[in-house]
Amino acid sequence: MALPIDPGNIRRFGPDLLQLADPKAKIVFNPKDVLSAKVLKSLNPGQFLLSVRGNQIIAQSNAELIPGKVYLMEVKSVDPVPVLALAKEAQAESQGRVLAKLVDGLRQSPFKDLMGLLDLKGEGAAAKAPPAAKEELQALSNLLSRLTLGGGKPLTADAVRNFVQNSGMMWESKLGAQAASANPFQSPQALLDNDLKALVMQLLSRPEMQNTPQAERLAAFVDNLQGLQLANVTAMEENGRFFLSVPFLQxxxxxxxxxxxxxxxxxxxxxxxxxxxxxxxxxxxxxxxxxxxxxxxxxxxxxxxxxxxxxxxxxxxxxxxxxxxxxxxxxxxxxxxxxxxxxxxxxxxxxxxxxxxxxxxxxxxxxxxxx
Incomplete structure:
Protein backbone atom coordinates (compact mmCIF):
# COMPACT_ATOMS: atom_id res chain seq x y z
CA MET A 1 0.00 0.00 0.00
CA ALA A 2 1.08 3.59 -0.50
CA LEU A 3 2.26 5.20 2.73
CA PRO A 4 0.78 8.70 3.19
CA ILE A 5 3.48 11.02 4.50
CA ASP A 6 3.00 13.98 6.81
CA PRO A 7 5.66 16.48 5.63
CA GLY A 8 5.53 18.15 9.04
CA ASN A 9 6.64 15.00 10.80
CA ILE A 10 9.30 13.53 8.51
CA ARG A 11 12.17 14.86 6.44
CA ARG A 12 11.73 13.14 3.12
CA PHE A 13 15.15 14.24 1.97
CA GLY A 14 17.47 16.26 4.19
CA PRO A 15 20.19 18.63 2.90
CA ASP A 16 22.77 16.32 4.47
CA LEU A 17 22.18 13.09 2.58
CA LEU A 18 23.97 11.08 5.25
CA GLN A 19 21.99 12.37 8.22
CA LEU A 20 19.80 10.09 10.32
CA ALA A 21 16.03 10.19 10.23
CA ASP A 22 14.13 12.18 12.83
CA PRO A 23 13.38 9.74 15.68
CA LYS A 24 9.97 11.42 16.01
CA ALA A 25 9.14 10.91 12.35
CA LYS A 26 5.81 9.20 11.77
CA ILE A 27 4.84 7.23 8.68
CA VAL A 28 1.21 6.19 8.63
CA PHE A 29 0.75 2.47 8.15
CA ASN A 30 -1.16 -0.30 9.88
CA PRO A 31 -0.32 -3.48 11.82
CA LYS A 32 -0.02 -6.55 9.57
CA ASP A 33 1.04 -4.42 6.58
CA VAL A 34 3.87 -6.04 4.61
CA LEU A 35 6.52 -3.73 3.18
CA SER A 36 10.01 -3.78 1.69
CA ALA A 37 12.65 -2.11 3.85
CA LYS A 38 16.34 -1.52 3.22
CA VAL A 39 18.56 -1.53 6.32
CA LEU A 40 20.74 1.58 6.30
CA LYS A 41 22.33 1.26 9.73
CA SER A 42 22.12 -0.64 13.01
CA LEU A 43 21.73 2.00 15.73
CA ASN A 44 21.36 -0.01 18.94
CA PRO A 45 20.50 -3.63 19.71
CA GLY A 46 17.07 -4.14 18.19
CA GLN A 47 16.93 -0.63 16.66
CA PHE A 48 17.59 0.12 12.99
CA LEU A 49 17.60 2.99 10.51
CA LEU A 50 15.54 1.83 7.52
CA SER A 51 14.66 3.17 4.08
CA VAL A 52 10.98 2.63 3.24
CA ARG A 53 9.80 4.01 -0.13
CA GLY A 54 12.58 6.58 -0.08
CA ASN A 55 11.89 7.73 3.48
CA GLN A 56 14.25 7.14 6.38
CA ILE A 57 12.60 5.80 9.54
CA ILE A 58 13.82 4.38 12.82
CA ALA A 59 12.16 1.10 13.76
CA GLN A 60 12.60 -1.76 16.20
CA SER A 61 12.99 -5.43 15.30
CA ASN A 62 14.20 -8.58 17.04
CA ALA A 63 15.42 -9.96 13.71
CA GLU A 64 19.13 -9.99 12.87
CA LEU A 65 19.11 -7.42 10.07
CA ILE A 66 22.24 -6.76 8.01
CA PRO A 67 22.95 -3.17 6.84
CA GLY A 68 22.69 -2.88 3.07
CA LYS A 69 20.22 -5.76 2.76
CA VAL A 70 16.57 -5.46 1.70
CA TYR A 71 13.97 -7.38 3.70
CA LEU A 72 10.26 -8.06 3.43
CA MET A 73 8.92 -6.93 6.82
CA GLU A 74 5.57 -7.20 8.59
CA VAL A 75 4.35 -4.35 10.79
CA LYS A 76 3.62 -5.67 14.29
CA SER A 77 2.81 -2.36 15.99
CA VAL A 78 3.22 1.34 15.28
CA ASP A 79 3.32 3.21 18.61
CA PRO A 80 5.43 4.75 19.94
CA VAL A 81 7.82 3.59 17.19
CA PRO A 82 7.25 1.00 14.45
CA VAL A 83 8.00 -2.58 15.46
CA LEU A 84 8.74 -4.83 12.47
CA ALA A 85 9.32 -8.55 12.04
CA LEU A 86 10.54 -10.60 9.11
CA ALA A 87 7.62 -11.67 6.96
CA LYS A 88 6.90 -15.38 7.39
CA GLU A 89 7.51 -17.88 4.63
CA ALA A 90 3.75 -18.39 4.52
CA GLN A 91 3.52 -14.84 3.23
CA ALA A 92 5.35 -15.67 0.00
CA GLU A 93 2.21 -14.57 -1.80
CA SER A 94 2.67 -11.10 -0.31
CA GLN A 95 6.26 -11.08 -1.58
CA GLY A 96 4.95 -12.08 -4.99
CA ARG A 97 2.58 -9.13 -4.91
CA VAL A 98 5.45 -6.82 -3.97
CA LEU A 99 7.54 -8.10 -6.89
CA ALA A 100 4.57 -7.84 -9.26
CA LYS A 101 4.05 -4.24 -8.18
CA LEU A 102 7.74 -3.49 -8.73
CA VAL A 103 7.66 -4.99 -12.22
CA ASP A 104 4.48 -3.11 -13.06
CA GLY A 105 6.18 0.14 -12.04
CA LEU A 106 9.17 -0.60 -14.28
CA ARG A 107 7.08 -0.75 -17.45
CA GLN A 108 7.62 3.02 -17.58
CA SER A 109 11.23 4.12 -17.24
CA PRO A 110 11.98 5.94 -13.96
CA PHE A 111 13.83 8.51 -16.06
CA LYS A 112 10.66 9.44 -17.93
CA ASP A 113 9.66 11.43 -14.86
CA LEU A 114 12.57 13.80 -15.56
CA MET A 115 11.94 14.27 -19.27
CA GLY A 116 10.09 17.45 -20.16
CA LEU A 117 10.70 18.82 -16.68
CA LEU A 118 14.15 20.20 -17.31
CA ASP A 119 13.68 22.52 -20.30
CA LEU A 120 14.37 25.86 -18.64
CA LYS A 121 13.76 27.78 -21.87
CA GLY A 122 10.32 26.33 -22.44
CA GLU A 123 7.01 26.71 -20.68
CA GLY A 124 7.20 23.39 -18.87
CA ALA A 125 7.23 22.71 -15.17
CA ALA A 126 10.90 23.61 -14.76
CA ALA A 127 10.40 27.03 -16.36
CA LYS A 128 7.89 27.78 -13.60
CA ALA A 129 10.10 26.47 -10.82
CA PRO A 130 11.03 28.69 -7.86
CA PRO A 131 13.84 31.04 -9.00
CA ALA A 132 16.18 29.85 -6.24
CA ALA A 133 15.92 26.29 -7.53
CA LYS A 134 16.54 26.99 -11.21
CA GLU A 135 20.33 26.79 -10.92
CA GLU A 136 20.13 23.32 -9.40
CA LEU A 137 17.53 22.27 -11.97
CA GLN A 138 19.94 23.43 -14.68
CA ALA A 139 22.72 21.34 -13.12
CA LEU A 140 20.33 18.38 -13.08
CA SER A 141 19.46 19.00 -16.73
CA ASN A 142 23.14 19.20 -17.71
CA LEU A 143 23.98 15.93 -15.94
CA LEU A 144 21.01 14.15 -17.50
CA SER A 145 22.13 15.36 -20.94
CA ARG A 146 25.65 14.05 -20.34
CA LEU A 147 24.36 10.65 -19.26
CA THR A 148 21.72 10.23 -21.97
CA LEU A 149 22.90 7.97 -24.79
CA GLY A 150 22.54 8.75 -28.49
CA GLY A 151 22.38 12.27 -29.85
CA GLY A 152 25.59 11.75 -31.80
CA LYS A 153 27.41 10.13 -28.88
CA PRO A 154 28.66 6.59 -29.61
CA LEU A 155 26.75 3.79 -27.92
CA THR A 156 29.62 2.02 -26.14
CA ALA A 157 30.04 -0.17 -23.08
CA ASP A 158 31.83 2.72 -21.34
CA ALA A 159 28.86 5.03 -22.03
CA VAL A 160 26.44 2.51 -20.52
CA ARG A 161 28.77 1.95 -17.54
CA ASN A 162 28.97 5.72 -16.98
CA PHE A 163 25.18 5.94 -17.05
CA VAL A 164 24.77 3.15 -14.49
CA GLN A 165 27.42 4.67 -12.21
CA ASN A 166 25.89 8.16 -12.16
CA SER A 167 22.17 7.65 -12.77
CA GLY A 168 21.44 7.10 -9.07
CA MET A 169 21.29 3.31 -9.27
CA MET A 170 24.71 3.06 -7.57
CA TRP A 171 24.28 6.00 -5.18
CA GLU A 172 24.20 3.97 -1.95
CA SER A 173 27.20 1.89 -3.07
CA LYS A 174 29.19 5.03 -3.83
CA LEU A 175 28.37 6.47 -0.42
CA GLY A 176 29.46 3.24 1.24
CA ALA A 177 32.74 3.14 -0.69
CA GLN A 178 33.40 6.79 0.13
CA ALA A 179 32.73 6.25 3.83
CA ALA A 180 34.92 3.13 3.97
CA SER A 181 37.87 4.76 2.19
CA ALA A 182 40.70 6.16 4.29
CA ASN A 183 41.47 8.48 1.38
CA PRO A 184 38.15 9.59 -0.16
CA PHE A 185 38.45 9.57 -3.93
CA GLN A 186 35.94 12.40 -4.42
CA SER A 187 34.92 15.44 -2.44
CA PRO A 188 31.37 15.23 -1.01
CA GLN A 189 30.23 18.01 -3.34
CA ALA A 190 31.72 16.28 -6.41
CA LEU A 191 29.92 13.12 -5.36
CA LEU A 192 26.64 15.02 -5.20
CA ASP A 193 27.14 16.93 -8.43
CA ASN A 194 27.71 13.78 -10.48
CA ASP A 195 24.75 11.66 -9.41
CA LEU A 196 21.16 12.16 -10.62
CA LYS A 197 19.56 10.71 -7.51
CA ALA A 198 21.72 12.85 -5.21
CA LEU A 199 20.91 16.05 -7.13
CA VAL A 200 17.19 15.30 -7.08
CA MET A 201 17.25 14.58 -3.34
CA GLN A 202 19.17 17.80 -2.76
CA LEU A 203 16.54 19.73 -4.74
CA LEU A 204 13.72 18.15 -2.76
CA SER A 205 15.35 19.28 0.49
CA ARG A 206 14.90 22.95 -0.46
CA PRO A 207 11.98 24.55 1.44
CA GLU A 208 10.83 26.46 -1.66
CA MET A 209 10.41 23.19 -3.55
CA GLN A 210 7.91 21.75 -1.09
CA ASN A 211 4.38 21.14 -2.43
CA THR A 212 5.28 22.17 -5.99
CA PRO A 213 4.46 20.23 -9.19
CA GLN A 214 8.19 19.90 -9.80
CA ALA A 215 8.66 18.23 -6.41
CA GLU A 216 5.96 15.69 -7.23
CA ARG A 217 7.72 14.71 -10.46
CA LEU A 218 11.13 14.58 -8.80
CA ALA A 219 9.82 12.51 -5.89
CA ALA A 220 8.19 10.12 -8.36
CA PHE A 221 11.59 9.70 -10.04
CA VAL A 222 13.24 8.78 -6.73
CA ASP A 223 10.45 6.35 -5.81
CA ASN A 224 10.54 4.64 -9.21
CA LEU A 225 14.34 4.54 -9.29
CA GLN A 226 14.37 2.87 -5.88
CA GLY A 227 11.83 0.40 -7.22
CA LEU A 228 14.30 -0.38 -10.01
CA GLN A 229 17.11 -0.78 -7.48
CA LEU A 230 15.04 -3.11 -5.30
CA ALA A 231 13.89 -5.16 -8.29
CA ASN A 232 17.47 -5.60 -9.49
CA VAL A 233 18.79 -6.55 -6.03
CA THR A 234 16.01 -9.13 -5.65
CA ALA A 235 16.34 -10.50 -9.19
CA MET A 236 20.13 -10.77 -8.95
CA GLU A 237 19.89 -12.67 -5.66
CA GLU A 238 17.09 -14.95 -6.90
CA ASN A 239 18.08 -15.72 -10.48
CA GLY A 240 21.15 -13.71 -11.49
CA ARG A 241 19.30 -11.19 -13.67
CA PHE A 242 19.25 -7.42 -13.89
CA PHE A 243 17.29 -4.86 -15.91
CA LEU A 244 18.15 -1.40 -17.22
CA SER A 245 16.05 1.30 -18.85
CA VAL A 246 18.33 3.91 -20.40
CA PRO A 247 17.34 7.26 -21.99
CA PHE A 248 18.35 7.41 -25.65
CA LEU A 249 18.17 10.64 -27.68
CA GLN A 250 17.27 10.20 -31.34
Whole structure:
Protein backbone atom coordinates (compact mmCIF):
# COMPACT_ATOMS: atom_id res chain seq x y z
CA MET A 1 0.00 0.00 0.00
CA ALA A 2 1.08 3.59 -0.50
CA LEU A 3 2.26 5.20 2.73
CA PRO A 4 0.78 8.70 3.19
CA ILE A 5 3.48 11.02 4.50
CA ASP A 6 3.00 13.98 6.81
CA PRO A 7 5.66 16.48 5.63
CA GLY A 8 5.53 18.15 9.04
CA ASN A 9 6.64 15.00 10.80
CA ILE A 10 9.30 13.53 8.51
CA ARG A 11 12.17 14.86 6.44
CA ARG A 12 11.73 13.14 3.12
CA PHE A 13 15.15 14.24 1.97
CA GLY A 14 17.47 16.26 4.19
CA PRO A 15 20.19 18.63 2.90
CA ASP A 16 22.77 16.32 4.47
CA LEU A 17 22.18 13.09 2.58
CA LEU A 18 23.97 11.08 5.25
CA GLN A 19 21.99 12.37 8.22
CA LEU A 20 19.80 10.09 10.32
CA ALA A 21 16.03 10.19 10.23
CA ASP A 22 14.13 12.18 12.83
CA PRO A 23 13.38 9.74 15.68
CA LYS A 24 9.97 11.42 16.01
CA ALA A 25 9.14 10.91 12.35
CA LYS A 26 5.81 9.20 11.77
CA ILE A 27 4.84 7.23 8.68
CA VAL A 28 1.21 6.19 8.63
CA PHE A 29 0.75 2.47 8.15
CA ASN A 30 -1.16 -0.30 9.88
CA PRO A 31 -0.32 -3.48 11.82
CA LYS A 32 -0.02 -6.55 9.57
CA ASP A 33 1.04 -4.42 6.58
CA VAL A 34 3.87 -6.04 4.61
CA LEU A 35 6.52 -3.73 3.18
CA SER A 36 10.01 -3.78 1.69
CA ALA A 37 12.65 -2.11 3.85
CA LYS A 38 16.34 -1.52 3.22
CA VAL A 39 18.56 -1.53 6.32
CA LEU A 40 20.74 1.58 6.30
CA LYS A 41 22.33 1.26 9.73
CA SER A 42 22.12 -0.64 13.01
CA LEU A 43 21.73 2.00 15.73
CA ASN A 44 21.36 -0.01 18.94
CA PRO A 45 20.50 -3.63 19.71
CA GLY A 46 17.07 -4.14 18.19
CA GLN A 47 16.93 -0.63 16.66
CA PHE A 48 17.59 0.12 12.99
CA LEU A 49 17.60 2.99 10.51
CA LEU A 50 15.54 1.83 7.52
CA SER A 51 14.66 3.17 4.08
CA VAL A 52 10.98 2.63 3.24
CA ARG A 53 9.80 4.01 -0.13
CA GLY A 54 12.58 6.58 -0.08
CA ASN A 55 11.89 7.73 3.48
CA GLN A 56 14.25 7.14 6.38
CA ILE A 57 12.60 5.80 9.54
CA ILE A 58 13.82 4.38 12.82
CA ALA A 59 12.16 1.10 13.76
CA GLN A 60 12.60 -1.76 16.20
CA SER A 61 12.99 -5.43 15.30
CA ASN A 62 14.20 -8.58 17.04
CA ALA A 63 15.42 -9.96 13.71
CA GLU A 64 19.13 -9.99 12.87
CA LEU A 65 19.11 -7.42 10.07
CA ILE A 66 22.24 -6.76 8.01
CA PRO A 67 22.95 -3.17 6.84
CA GLY A 68 22.69 -2.88 3.07
CA LYS A 69 20.22 -5.76 2.76
CA VAL A 70 16.57 -5.46 1.70
CA TYR A 71 13.97 -7.38 3.70
CA LEU A 72 10.26 -8.06 3.43
CA MET A 73 8.92 -6.93 6.82
CA GLU A 74 5.57 -7.20 8.59
CA VAL A 75 4.35 -4.35 10.79
CA LYS A 76 3.62 -5.67 14.29
CA SER A 77 2.81 -2.36 15.99
CA VAL A 78 3.22 1.34 15.28
CA ASP A 79 3.32 3.21 18.61
CA PRO A 80 5.43 4.75 19.94
CA VAL A 81 7.82 3.59 17.19
CA PRO A 82 7.25 1.00 14.45
CA VAL A 83 8.00 -2.58 15.46
CA LEU A 84 8.74 -4.83 12.47
CA ALA A 85 9.32 -8.55 12.04
CA LEU A 86 10.54 -10.60 9.11
CA ALA A 87 7.62 -11.67 6.96
CA LYS A 88 6.90 -15.38 7.39
CA GLU A 89 7.51 -17.88 4.63
CA ALA A 90 3.75 -18.39 4.52
CA GLN A 91 3.52 -14.84 3.23
CA ALA A 92 5.35 -15.67 0.00
CA GLU A 93 2.21 -14.57 -1.80
CA SER A 94 2.67 -11.10 -0.31
CA GLN A 95 6.26 -11.08 -1.58
CA GLY A 96 4.95 -12.08 -4.99
CA ARG A 97 2.58 -9.13 -4.91
CA VAL A 98 5.45 -6.82 -3.97
CA LEU A 99 7.54 -8.10 -6.89
CA ALA A 100 4.57 -7.84 -9.26
CA LYS A 101 4.05 -4.24 -8.18
CA LEU A 102 7.74 -3.49 -8.73
CA VAL A 103 7.66 -4.99 -12.22
CA ASP A 104 4.48 -3.11 -13.06
CA GLY A 105 6.18 0.14 -12.04
CA LEU A 106 9.17 -0.60 -14.28
CA ARG A 107 7.08 -0.75 -17.45
CA GLN A 108 7.62 3.02 -17.58
CA SER A 109 11.23 4.12 -17.24
CA PRO A 110 11.98 5.94 -13.96
CA PHE A 111 13.83 8.51 -16.06
CA LYS A 112 10.66 9.44 -17.93
CA ASP A 113 9.66 11.43 -14.86
CA LEU A 114 12.57 13.80 -15.56
CA MET A 115 11.94 14.27 -19.27
CA GLY A 116 10.09 17.45 -20.16
CA LEU A 117 10.70 18.82 -16.68
CA LEU A 118 14.15 20.20 -17.31
CA ASP A 119 13.68 22.52 -20.30
CA LEU A 120 14.37 25.86 -18.64
CA LYS A 121 13.76 27.78 -21.87
CA GLY A 122 10.32 26.33 -22.44
CA GLU A 123 7.01 26.71 -20.68
CA GLY A 124 7.20 23.39 -18.87
CA ALA A 125 7.23 22.71 -15.17
CA ALA A 126 10.90 23.61 -14.76
CA ALA A 127 10.40 27.03 -16.36
CA LYS A 128 7.89 27.78 -13.60
CA ALA A 129 10.10 26.47 -10.82
CA PRO A 130 11.03 28.69 -7.86
CA PRO A 131 13.84 31.04 -9.00
CA ALA A 132 16.18 29.85 -6.24
CA ALA A 133 15.92 26.29 -7.53
CA LYS A 134 16.54 26.99 -11.21
CA GLU A 135 20.33 26.79 -10.92
CA GLU A 136 20.13 23.32 -9.40
CA LEU A 137 17.53 22.27 -11.97
CA GLN A 138 19.94 23.43 -14.68
CA ALA A 139 22.72 21.34 -13.12
CA LEU A 140 20.33 18.38 -13.08
CA SER A 141 19.46 19.00 -16.73
CA ASN A 142 23.14 19.20 -17.71
CA LEU A 143 23.98 15.93 -15.94
CA LEU A 144 21.01 14.15 -17.50
CA SER A 145 22.13 15.36 -20.94
CA ARG A 146 25.65 14.05 -20.34
CA LEU A 147 24.36 10.65 -19.26
CA THR A 148 21.72 10.23 -21.97
CA LEU A 149 22.90 7.97 -24.79
CA GLY A 150 22.54 8.75 -28.49
CA GLY A 151 22.38 12.27 -29.85
CA GLY A 152 25.59 11.75 -31.80
CA LYS A 153 27.41 10.13 -28.88
CA PRO A 154 28.66 6.59 -29.61
CA LEU A 155 26.75 3.79 -27.92
CA THR A 156 29.62 2.02 -26.14
CA ALA A 157 30.04 -0.17 -23.08
CA ASP A 158 31.83 2.72 -21.34
CA ALA A 159 28.86 5.03 -22.03
CA VAL A 160 26.44 2.51 -20.52
CA ARG A 161 28.77 1.95 -17.54
CA ASN A 162 28.97 5.72 -16.98
CA PHE A 163 25.18 5.94 -17.05
CA VAL A 164 24.77 3.15 -14.49
CA GLN A 165 27.42 4.67 -12.21
CA ASN A 166 25.89 8.16 -12.16
CA SER A 167 22.17 7.65 -12.77
CA GLY A 168 21.44 7.10 -9.07
CA MET A 169 21.29 3.31 -9.27
CA MET A 170 24.71 3.06 -7.57
CA TRP A 171 24.28 6.00 -5.18
CA GLU A 172 24.20 3.97 -1.95
CA SER A 173 27.20 1.89 -3.07
CA LYS A 174 29.19 5.03 -3.83
CA LEU A 175 28.37 6.47 -0.42
CA GLY A 176 29.46 3.24 1.24
CA ALA A 177 32.74 3.14 -0.69
CA GLN A 178 33.40 6.79 0.13
CA ALA A 179 32.73 6.25 3.83
CA ALA A 180 34.92 3.13 3.97
CA SER A 181 37.87 4.76 2.19
CA ALA A 182 40.70 6.16 4.29
CA ASN A 183 41.47 8.48 1.38
CA PRO A 184 38.15 9.59 -0.16
CA PHE A 185 38.45 9.57 -3.93
CA GLN A 186 35.94 12.40 -4.42
CA SER A 187 34.92 15.44 -2.44
CA PRO A 188 31.37 15.23 -1.01
CA GLN A 189 30.23 18.01 -3.34
CA ALA A 190 31.72 16.28 -6.41
CA LEU A 191 29.92 13.12 -5.36
CA LEU A 192 26.64 15.02 -5.20
CA ASP A 193 27.14 16.93 -8.43
CA ASN A 194 27.71 13.78 -10.48
CA ASP A 195 24.75 11.66 -9.41
CA LEU A 196 21.16 12.16 -10.62
CA LYS A 197 19.56 10.71 -7.51
CA ALA A 198 21.72 12.85 -5.21
CA LEU A 199 20.91 16.05 -7.13
CA VAL A 200 17.19 15.30 -7.08
CA MET A 201 17.25 14.58 -3.34
CA GLN A 202 19.17 17.80 -2.76
CA LEU A 203 16.54 19.73 -4.74
CA LEU A 204 13.72 18.15 -2.76
CA SER A 205 15.35 19.28 0.49
CA ARG A 206 14.90 22.95 -0.46
CA PRO A 207 11.98 24.55 1.44
CA GLU A 208 10.83 26.46 -1.66
CA MET A 209 10.41 23.19 -3.55
CA GLN A 210 7.91 21.75 -1.09
CA ASN A 211 4.38 21.14 -2.43
CA THR A 212 5.28 22.17 -5.99
CA PRO A 213 4.46 20.23 -9.19
CA GLN A 214 8.19 19.90 -9.80
CA ALA A 215 8.66 18.23 -6.41
CA GLU A 216 5.96 15.69 -7.23
CA ARG A 217 7.72 14.71 -10.46
CA LEU A 218 11.13 14.58 -8.80
CA ALA A 219 9.82 12.51 -5.89
CA ALA A 220 8.19 10.12 -8.36
CA PHE A 221 11.59 9.70 -10.04
CA VAL A 222 13.24 8.78 -6.73
CA ASP A 223 10.45 6.35 -5.81
CA ASN A 224 10.54 4.64 -9.21
CA LEU A 225 14.34 4.54 -9.29
CA GLN A 226 14.37 2.87 -5.88
CA GLY A 227 11.83 0.40 -7.22
CA LEU A 228 14.30 -0.38 -10.01
CA GLN A 229 17.11 -0.78 -7.48
CA LEU A 230 15.04 -3.11 -5.30
CA ALA A 231 13.89 -5.16 -8.29
CA ASN A 232 17.47 -5.60 -9.49
CA VAL A 233 18.79 -6.55 -6.03
CA THR A 234 16.01 -9.13 -5.65
CA ALA A 235 16.34 -10.50 -9.19
CA MET A 236 20.13 -10.77 -8.95
CA GLU A 237 19.89 -12.67 -5.66
CA GLU A 238 17.09 -14.95 -6.90
CA ASN A 239 18.08 -15.72 -10.48
CA GLY A 240 21.15 -13.71 -11.49
CA ARG A 241 19.30 -11.19 -13.67
CA PHE A 242 19.25 -7.42 -13.89
CA PHE A 243 17.29 -4.86 -15.91
CA LEU A 244 18.15 -1.40 -17.22
CA SER A 245 16.05 1.30 -18.85
CA VAL A 246 18.33 3.91 -20.40
CA PRO A 247 17.34 7.26 -21.99
CA PHE A 248 18.35 7.41 -25.65
CA LEU A 249 18.17 10.64 -27.68
CA GLN A 250 17.27 10.20 -31.34
CA UNK A 251 16.13 12.91 -33.72
CA UNK A 252 15.55 15.32 -30.85
CA UNK A 253 13.20 12.85 -29.12
CA UNK A 254 13.88 10.89 -25.96
CA UNK A 255 13.31 7.16 -26.23
CA UNK A 256 14.24 4.39 -23.84
CA UNK A 257 16.48 1.39 -24.43
CA UNK A 258 15.53 -1.68 -22.40
CA UNK A 259 18.25 -4.16 -21.50
CA UNK A 260 18.13 -7.35 -19.45
CA UNK A 261 20.90 -9.86 -18.77
CA UNK A 262 20.87 -13.32 -17.17
CA UNK A 263 24.15 -14.41 -15.57
CA UNK A 264 22.81 -17.42 -13.69
CA UNK A 265 23.60 -20.39 -15.93
CA UNK A 266 26.76 -22.46 -16.28
CA UNK A 267 27.65 -25.06 -18.90
CA UNK A 268 30.26 -27.82 -19.32
CA UNK A 269 32.61 -29.52 -16.91
CA UNK A 270 31.95 -31.88 -14.02
CA UNK A 271 31.71 -30.95 -10.37
CA UNK A 272 32.18 -27.33 -11.34
CA UNK A 273 35.50 -27.94 -13.11
CA UNK A 274 36.07 -26.07 -16.34
CA UNK A 275 32.64 -24.51 -16.39
CA UNK A 276 31.94 -21.47 -18.55
CA UNK A 277 29.18 -19.08 -17.65
CA UNK A 278 26.39 -18.82 -20.21
CA UNK A 279 25.40 -15.16 -20.48
CA UNK A 280 22.09 -14.39 -22.14
CA UNK A 281 20.79 -10.91 -22.85
CA UNK A 282 17.92 -9.06 -24.49
CA UNK A 283 17.78 -5.52 -25.86
CA UNK A 284 14.70 -3.59 -27.00
CA UNK A 285 14.76 -0.19 -28.69
CA UNK A 286 12.84 1.84 -31.24
CA UNK A 287 14.87 3.27 -34.12
CA UNK A 288 13.38 5.84 -36.48
CA UNK A 289 14.77 4.03 -39.54
CA UNK A 290 13.92 0.43 -38.59
CA UNK A 291 11.12 0.80 -36.07
CA UNK A 292 10.95 -1.32 -32.91
CA UNK A 293 13.62 -4.02 -32.60
CA UNK A 294 14.26 -6.79 -30.13
CA UNK A 295 17.68 -8.45 -30.06
CA UNK A 296 18.44 -11.62 -28.07
CA UNK A 297 21.89 -13.12 -27.64
CA UNK A 298 23.67 -15.95 -25.83
CA UNK A 299 27.40 -15.92 -25.13
CA UNK A 300 29.41 -18.94 -23.96
CA UNK A 301 33.10 -18.19 -23.76
CA UNK A 302 33.86 -16.73 -27.19
CA UNK A 303 30.91 -18.38 -28.95
CA UNK A 304 27.88 -16.23 -29.72
CA UNK A 305 24.38 -16.80 -31.03
CA UNK A 306 21.99 -13.95 -31.72
CA UNK A 307 18.52 -13.26 -33.07
CA UNK A 308 16.70 -10.11 -34.15
CA UNK A 309 12.93 -9.52 -34.18
CA UNK A 310 11.73 -6.72 -36.47
CA UNK A 311 8.38 -5.34 -37.58
CA UNK A 312 8.67 -5.99 -41.34
CA UNK A 313 10.37 -8.31 -43.80
CA UNK A 314 11.95 -5.27 -45.46
CA UNK A 315 13.67 -4.30 -42.21
CA UNK A 316 14.71 -7.90 -41.58
CA UNK A 317 16.25 -8.10 -45.05
CA UNK A 318 18.03 -4.78 -44.45
CA UNK A 319 19.77 -6.15 -41.36
CA UNK A 320 20.37 -9.55 -42.94
CA UNK A 321 22.26 -7.87 -45.79
CA UNK A 322 24.65 -6.46 -43.18
CA UNK A 323 25.14 -9.71 -41.28
CA UNK A 324 28.60 -10.22 -42.78
CA UNK A 325 29.69 -6.79 -41.54
CA UNK A 326 28.45 -7.64 -38.03
CA UNK A 327 30.26 -10.98 -38.09
CA UNK A 328 33.51 -9.32 -39.20
CA UNK A 329 33.33 -6.91 -36.28
CA UNK A 330 32.71 -9.74 -33.84
CA UNK A 331 35.62 -11.76 -35.24
CA UNK A 332 37.79 -8.67 -34.89
CA UNK A 333 36.99 -8.68 -31.18
CA UNK A 334 37.80 -12.38 -30.83
CA UNK A 335 34.25 -13.81 -30.96
CA UNK A 336 32.88 -16.57 -33.16
CA UNK A 337 29.32 -16.13 -34.42
CA UNK A 338 27.64 -19.54 -34.39
CA UNK A 339 24.20 -18.49 -35.59
CA UNK A 340 22.31 -15.32 -36.51
CA UNK A 341 18.56 -15.30 -37.15
CA UNK A 342 15.97 -12.72 -38.16
CA UNK A 343 12.25 -12.87 -37.34
CA UNK A 344 9.27 -10.71 -38.29
CA UNK A 345 6.78 -9.89 -35.53
CA UNK A 346 3.72 -7.66 -35.32
CA UNK A 347 4.75 -4.04 -34.80
CA UNK A 348 2.26 -3.57 -31.96
CA UNK A 349 3.78 -6.57 -30.17
CA UNK A 350 7.33 -5.21 -30.46
CA UNK A 351 6.25 -1.72 -29.40
CA UNK A 352 4.69 -3.02 -26.19
CA UNK A 353 7.38 -5.45 -25.02
CA UNK A 354 8.45 -4.88 -21.43
CA UNK A 355 11.61 -6.76 -20.52
CA UNK A 356 10.79 -6.00 -16.88
CA UNK A 357 8.02 -8.61 -17.20
CA UNK A 358 10.74 -11.21 -17.80
CA UNK A 359 12.85 -10.26 -14.80
CA UNK A 360 11.29 -12.92 -12.57
CA UNK A 361 9.75 -15.23 -15.19
CA UNK A 362 10.73 -18.89 -15.54
CA UNK A 363 12.21 -19.26 -18.07
CA UNK A 364 12.53 -15.69 -19.37
CA UNK A 365 11.12 -15.13 -22.82
CA UNK A 366 13.69 -14.63 -25.56
CA UNK A 367 16.60 -16.01 -23.55
CA UNK A 368 16.25 -19.59 -24.75
CA UNK A 369 19.29 -19.92 -27.03
CA UNK A 370 21.37 -23.03 -26.36
CA UNK A 371 24.99 -23.28 -27.49
Missing amino acids: GGEHRFVQFMADLSRESGGKDGAGKDRLITASLCLDLSALGPIRADAALLGRFLRAGFSLSSQENADFLKARAHELESRLVGHGFQLMDLTFHVEEQSYLENISLADELFSEPPNGLDFVI
